[in-house]
Amino acid sequence: MLQIKNLTKIYDGGVxxxxxxxxxxxxxxxxxxxxLSGSGKSTLLRCINRLIEPTEGQILWNGEDITAASQEEMRRIRRKIGMVFQHFNLVHRSKVITNVLAGRxxxxNPAWSLINRFPKEDIEKAIKQLERVGIAEKANQRADELSGGQQQRVGIARALMQDPQIMLADEPVASLDPVLAHSIMSHLEDINKNDGVTVLCSLHFLDLVHRYADKVVALNEGKLVFEGLPKDIDDEKFKEIYGRDAERVG
Amino acid sequence: MNNNKKPSLWNSIKVGLLTFLTLMIFAYGFQVTKVNLEELRSERRQESFVRIMRALARPEIFEYEQVEEVVNYPFYTPCPPDQSVLLAPDINTLEPYIIVTPACAEPGAIVQVEGFNFAPNTTGPVRFVPGNDPSNVVTLGRENAKTDINGDFTVSMEIPKRPSDDVQYIRVILRRNVGAPHFTQTAHDTWDKIIETVFLALLATVLGTILAIPLSFIAARNLMKTVKSPLTSIALSTLGWPLGMLIGFIAIRWVGNFSAAIGSNILVNLASILILPLLIQFGLRWAMPQVETTTPSQSMKFARIGIILLSALLGFYVFFQLASLAMRLGNTLQASLGSFGFLGFFLFQMGDIIAILTPSIGALAAGGTLSSILGRLGQQSSERLPIPAIKTLNLILTPAAIAMVFVLIGQVLEWLYEFDTPLYTLWGPMAIGAGLGLLLAVMTKPKESLPIGLLIYSVTRTILNALRSVEALVMAIVFVIAVGIGPFAGTLALGLHTIVSLAKLYSEQVESILAGPLEAIQATGANRLQTIIYAVVPQIVPPYISYTMYRWDINVRMSTIIGFVGGGGIGFLLQQNINLLNYRAASAQMLAIAIVVSLMDYISSVLREKVV
Incomplete structure (x- = not known):
């Protein structure tokens, strides 16, 4: 159970x-x-693994306060929270397999990372994750040689390497075409349904929300404006979330 | 909108003023740089200029064995009262001879010098030899003779104003080349020195690059901005540095003495070097498991720390043994390898370097370790202890830490300026530091994280900028005094300059990397070190390589002039020859520099293409 309590983030500029x-x-x-863009979705997700330090409020995960965790505790917490990004955030010049192994x-032990060594089990595991997302044959290519959809799958494989209990997905399909979007989303769905991983996914397209999400929270200018089931987003709610002038697409 | 508006009067005036101003600036520039074409037109200048250009155009690289035909012609100036002393030369001979008409002349007169029976197509000087000694090497005049296919020549020359009652001489030396061309001594010297130059640049670049890489991370704003620690942790780790260095230095010196006492024969050397590393590896593998899923117990932690410490000490012992072995082997090899003796020399020097550097490395490592352990302790205590306890801790530790830093600075000043008053260099700084520390401890909230990273970043940047503004040539002067004239001083000077300038260039590359991968690696739970290795390093490899190449290129060029101040390399030779007005030799050296620099340029561009 992940509980977000009175979370507030004010950036240095006062935003x-x-x-x-x-x-x-x-x-x-x-x-x-x-x-909407800029409504605080990315900030919310990044506060959960404290890539961004929240200003006020608490995030409790199974009763443990993430916001109060020390650096060492954070290392232990973060490794159980996988994350995929809109721009994939792969290390371009590294090989695909290295990018995936980075999830471990x-x-x-950091001392072993100095000499770039991973245990044998981890390497086997990395191959398995790449097989799971269907690009095992690309393992030894450079990450920037892959197409966008393939890169996002590497991103998912990297997150899976962490044996996550929570998966944060920050607009994972916003840089992809609709067909690829469904393929990536179904990977996330698979992880959610079969591995029992909690998924928090920020999305733009409501049809993706209807198709994949169990529950929806909506933010507008940093405020929570909706919390409920996807089917409950009617035209009135829609205008509340996206503003009066918004038109529905898709 | 009116696009084709006519230029207004104001615009015209502006343009006019601007043109006038530009002209003024240029006019003043002429005055300042002393443009003087009159000088250029003077005959004396032109003559010297032509002479130097011709000398430069003929670098002294090849030479031939030469045979000379020398003829001295007895000559009177002014004409003697007794004309019978004027000998008519024997013209029925096959030997070379010259005839001067008239046979005697007043000083300043023009005479005709004709030569016969010389070797065809040879050239050489025609000179007036003052004094009555035909072997005198001091000669006057500037005429040159060139024989035709019959071996004859005609030259007119002015008799210098050296009147004498005694006989003087007119000398003709015609030289011709025989045999195949061969390298001159200058060419050999130039070759030796240019090799020295290239290696000087290579060593300086390697040394500089190795040290610049870690510095560049500290000097990168984006990496350091996120480094924040509570005051307790900062104070403790500041105290940890000198304390650790002291302990480390003492410990390593003890290990060194121990090693010197034991390792006096080659078998012990070899045994230590072969067996101990295995033991160390075994120990470290046990103490640092690759994957740690559960938090280890307290006693386990202590056992591990003990093993790591022991391994470190053993490691330094191995270093000392290695140094001793390298020096011994090097000595033997240098004597027995003949022309490959430089390998032995290298081995010996490497051993010496290891022996000299090990205590410092050990001290630094111990300082860093103790500092980071204490820092972590501080971090944990400020997370766990109650607020009043932290406050008290801060009130004690912060003044101590800052006072210590101030005292260290005071001691450096004492060393530099010899104030000899402990009030200024010991007690004063200590009091001020303690006061500032107290102030800081009172003002800071106990759990607040201070941006220590930015402070370190600013200090590093300032030092780098200050050092970078010192030209390598000036550094070379200092090092020449420290280690003596020669290429080693040049290597150190160029190396130091390389460190500071590469660290700046590198750190700017670190600052311009993509933030996304950094964020992604952090999100996996990687710590700072891992983030740098897996997210930063892969991104900066190409620019680092290309900057290193560029710097090597610069170092080759710099090393050609570092010799001007005694820093070794080809510069020494070049300057010497310029000062001796030996332009043909200087030209050979300039040619060598040009060839090496353009070769470097070519090689580095090829390598860059291959690697990046």
């Missing part, structure tokens, strides 16, 4: 990206986070 946001995510749920860094 209030999150404003007193609270909601709960039960284990195994597929939660979609929607809202939270488990490995």
């Amino acid at each position: 209030k990206a999150l404003d007193n946001v609270s909601f709960d995510v039960p284990d195994g749920q597929f939660l979609a986070v929607i809202g 860094l939270g488990y490995i």
Whole structure:
């Protein structure tokens, strides 16, 4: 169970990206986070693994306060939270297999990373994850030689290497075409349904939300404006989330 | 919109003023740089200029064995009262001879010098030899003779104003080349020195690159911005540095003495070097498991730390043994390898370098380790202890840490300026530091994280910029005094300059990497070191390589002039020849520099294409 309590983030420039946001995510749920660009979706997801330090509020995960964790505890917490990104965030010049293995860094003794050594089991595991997302044959290519859809699958394989209990997905399909979008989303769905991983995924397209999400939270200018089931987003709610002038697409 | 608006009066005035201003600036520039074409037109200048250009155009690289035909012609100036002393030369001979008409002349007169029976197509000087000694090497005049296919020549020359009652001489020396061309001594010297130059640049670049890489991470804003620690941790790790260095230095010196006492024969050397590393590896593997899923117990942690410490000490012992072995082997090899003796020399020097550097490395390592352990301790205590306890801790530790830094600075000043008053260099700084520390400890909230990274970044940047502004030539002067005239001083000077300038260039590359991968690697739970290795390093490899190449290129060029101040390399030779007005030799050296620099340029561009 992940509990967000009164989470507020004010950036150095005074921008209030999150404003007193609270909601709960039960284990195994597929939660979609929607809202306009700049509504605070990315900030919310990054506060959960503290890539961004929240200004106020708490994030409790199974009762443990993530916001109060020390650096060492954070290492232990982060390795159980996988993350995929809109721009994939692969290390371009490294090989695909190295990018995937990087998912194990939270488990490995840093001294061994100095000489770029991974245990044999991890390498086998990495191949398995690449097979799972269907690009095992690309393992020894450079990451930037892959297409966008393939890169995002490497990103998912990297997150899977962490044996995550939570998966954060920050607009994972926003840089991809609709066909690829469904392929990536179905990987996430597979992870959610078969591995029981809680997924928090920010999305732009409502049809993807309807198709994949169990529950939806919507943000507007940092405030939580909707929390409920996808089918409950009617035209009125839609206008509330996206503003009066918004038109539905897709 | 009116696009084809006519230029207004104001615009015209502006353009006019601007043109006038430009002219003024240029006019003043002429005055300042002393443009003087009158000088260029003077005959004396032109003559010298032509002479130097011709000398430069003929670098002294090849020479032939030469045979000379020398003829001295007795000549009177002014004409003697007794004309019978004027000998008519024997013209029925096959030997070379010259005839001067008139046979005697007033000083300043023009005479005709004709030569016969010389070797055809040879050239050489025609000179007036003052004094009555035909072997005198001091000669006057500037005429040159060139024989035709019959071996004859005619030259007119002016008799210099050296009147004498005694006989003087007019000398003709005609030289011709025989045999195949061969390299001159200058060419040999130039070759030796250019090789020295290239290696000087290579060593300086390697040394500089190795040290610049870690520095560049500290000097990168984007990496350091996120480094924040609570005050307790900062104070403790500041105290840890000198303490650790002291302990480390003492420990390593003890190990060194131990090693010197034991390792006096080659078998012990070999045994230590072969067996101990295995033991160390075994110990480290046990103490640092690759994957750690559960937090180890306290006693386990202590056992591990003990093993790691022991391994470190053993490691340094191996270093000392290695040094001793290398020096011994090197000595033997240098004597027995003949022309490959330089390998032995290298081995010996490497051993010496290891022996000299090991205590410093050990001290640094111990300092860093103790500092990071104490820092972590500080971090944990500020996370766990109650607020009043932290506050008290800060009130004690912060003044101590800052006072210590100030005292160290004071001691450096004492060393530099010899104040000899402990009030200024010991007690004063200590009091000020303690006061500042107290102030800081009172002002800071106990759990607040301070941006220590930015402070380190700023200090590093400042030092780098200050050092970078010192020209390598100036550094060379200092090093020449420290280690003596020669290429070693040049290597150190160029190396130091390479460190500071590469660290800056590198750090700017680190600052311009993509933030995305960094974020992604952090999200996996990687710590700072792992993030640098897996997210930063892969991104900066290409620019680092290309900057290193560029720097090598610069170092080759710099090393050609570092010799001007005694830093070794070809510069020494070049400067010497310029000062001796030996332009043909200087030209050979300039040619060598040009060839090496353009070769370097070519090689580095090829390598860059291959690697990047």
